[in-house]
Amino acid sequence: MKALALTASLVVTVGGLFAQPATTPVFWPDKQGPTLNGMVPESEAGALPLEWTEAAGKGIAWKTPLENEGHSTPVIGGDMIWFTAATTDGTKMYLYGINRNDGKILHHKLMFENPNPEPLGNPTNNYAAPSCVLEADALYVHFGTYGTARVNPASGEVVWQRRDIKCRHFRGPGSSPVLFENLIILTFDGIEDDQFTIALDKATGRDVWRTKRSTTDYGDLDKDGKPTRDGDMRKAFCTPAFIMVDGRTQMLSCASRAAFGYDPRTGKELWTLHHTGYNAAIRPVVQGGVAYINTGKDLIALKVDGGTQGDVTGKHLWVRDRHNASFSSTVLVNDHIIQANAACVANCVDLKDGTDTWSERLFTGAGKMFASAIATKDRVYFFSENGEGTVLATDPRKFTVLARNKLDSGMTSSPVAADGALYLRTKTHLYKIVK
Numbered sequence: 001m002k003a004l005a006l007t008a009s010l011v012v013t014v015g016g017l018f019a020q021p022a023t024t025p026v027f028w029p030d031k032q033g034p035t036l037n038g039m040v041p042e043s044e045a046g047a048l049p050l051e052w053t054e055a056a057g058k059g060i061a062w063k064t065p066l067e068n069e070g071h072s073t074p075v076i077g078g079d080m081i082w083f084t085a086a087t088t089d090g091t092k093m094y095l096y097g098i099n100r101n102d103g104k105i106l107h108h109k110l111m112f113e114n115p116n117p118e119p120l121g122n123p124t125n126n127y128a129a130p131s132c133v134l135e136a137d138a139l140y141v142h143f144g145t146y147g148t149a150r151v152n153p154a155s156g157e158v159v160w161q162r163r164d165i166k167c168r169h170f171r172g173p174g175s176s177p178v179l180f181e182n183l184i185i186l187t188f189d190g191i192e193d194d195q196f197t198i199a200l201d202k203a204t205g206r207d208v209w210r211t212k213r214s215t216t217d218y219g220d221l222d223k224d225g226k227p228t229r230d231g232d233m234r235k236a237f238c239t240p241a242f243i244m245v246d247g248r249t250q251m252l253s254c255a256s257r258a259a260f261g262y263d264p265r266t267g268k269e270l271w272t273l274h275h276t277g278y279n280a281a282i283r284p285v286v287q288g289g290v291a292y293i294n295t296g297k298d299l300i301a302l303k304v305d306g307g308t309q310g311d312v313t314g315k316h317l318w319v320r321d322r323h324n325a326s327f328s329s330t331v332l333v334n335d336h337i338i339q340a341n342a343a344c345v346a347n348c349v350d351l352k353d354g355t356d357t358w359s360e361r362l363f364t365g366a367g368k369m370f371a372s373a374i375a376t377k378d379r380v381y382f383f384s385e386n387g388e389g390t391v392l393a394t395d396p397r398k399f400t401v402l403a404r405n406k407l408d409s410g411m412t413s414s415p416v417a418a419d420g421a422l423y424l425r426t427k428t429h430l431y432k433i434v435k
Helices: 228-234
Strands: 026-028 060-065 075-077 080-086 092-099 105-113 133-135 138-142 148-151 158-162 178-180 183-189 195-201 207-212 241-245 248-255 258-262 269-274 285-287 290-294 299-303 318-320 331-333 336-340 345-350 356-361 379-383 388-393 401-406 416-418 421-425 429-433
Touching: 026 133, 026 416, 075 133, 075 416, 080 138, 133 178, 148 183, 178 248, 183 248, 241 285, 248 290, 285 331
Parallel strands: none
Antiparallel strands: 026 075, 060 429, 075 080, 080 092, 092 105, 133 138, 138 148, 148 158, 178 183, 183 195, 195 207, 241 248, 248 258, 258 269, 285 290, 290 299, 299 318, 331 336, 336 345, 345 356, 379 388, 388 401, 416 421, 421 429
16 A cells, blocks of 8 residues: 655644644544434434524534535544545545534645546536544545545544555445444445445455455346446445344445345345345435335335345335435434435335325425435434525424525535534535534
């Protein structure tokens, strides 16, 4: 692994000595929080703001202007907020480190340079879509095939980096890393022979295991035996989830045309669920031994137990085949899934059978929904690409708007919560929102 040239970081100093911001407690370690499902800890839920507005400055503790672009969602530990950004052309990739108390930029590191990044081919994605993942003593930064690194959150210095894990993303990277025991697990679902998941040792960055997707038929070959649309139907952007089965952890990973259960310690494939979707981007959610898997087309409820082995296609509890989320990951609260599709229509799905209890438009304006929701037991927060923020009650019986809010710029990154505040990364700024 070659050493990486980095730009100088900004550092806070007092009297000539380094004044190091705290790195613990770890408030929001993953793009979907401490439980990996978008749920805000109950200890913080009551302090979260309900209303804010940019025009009147209501609820805005600070806002910090940002350079470049990125879908990556912030992670938060101690005083520090971390997320990635990249130039529009993908030639430069950065790591931001911002003090959550005052919004000051402490680190703006050039992590990777790419002389010839693959064009994205559409206006939806960008080169900084995967989110970081955080522990008390380690920050893991990921840009898909362009590079992965472990960073010391106390200093912002790189511990190790990898640039040799190759995948042709075609539309850009999207899957975020996950942590399990001593491993950081990465997902690569590209368009050529590039569908695999790989585990690295967290301490060294070295390979521990690598498992190729077992899918052999993507249903996309033309009359000459070549993939149609340049292989576009083979890619996916999903981030794994975990489920406990008979006292052991399984990893749930959804790819194009199939979802998989893996042993995260070894990478062994345990079961396969074939489906007809592609571009899967929604993280599975779990309750009561049932995995709710969004395939990029359908929402499938699958009971996962000791007997879930081999090909489990057709053994689902139910399939919901329309009006499902496309980009925004779902939340599961009060025995219902609350989700929103790309057209910003939210629906509340009964876990028993996959039927709606309500379905309504979230926002007053036009636009799409990319940011994932976060929730407490009483509220769910949704954000549009045009700056609207709608807070709903989690009542499964009826659609109830608690507040409608507006910022000057929209969101494609997801909201996060820490110490009773919301942190919102828009296309132009990072905000701290308080009561």
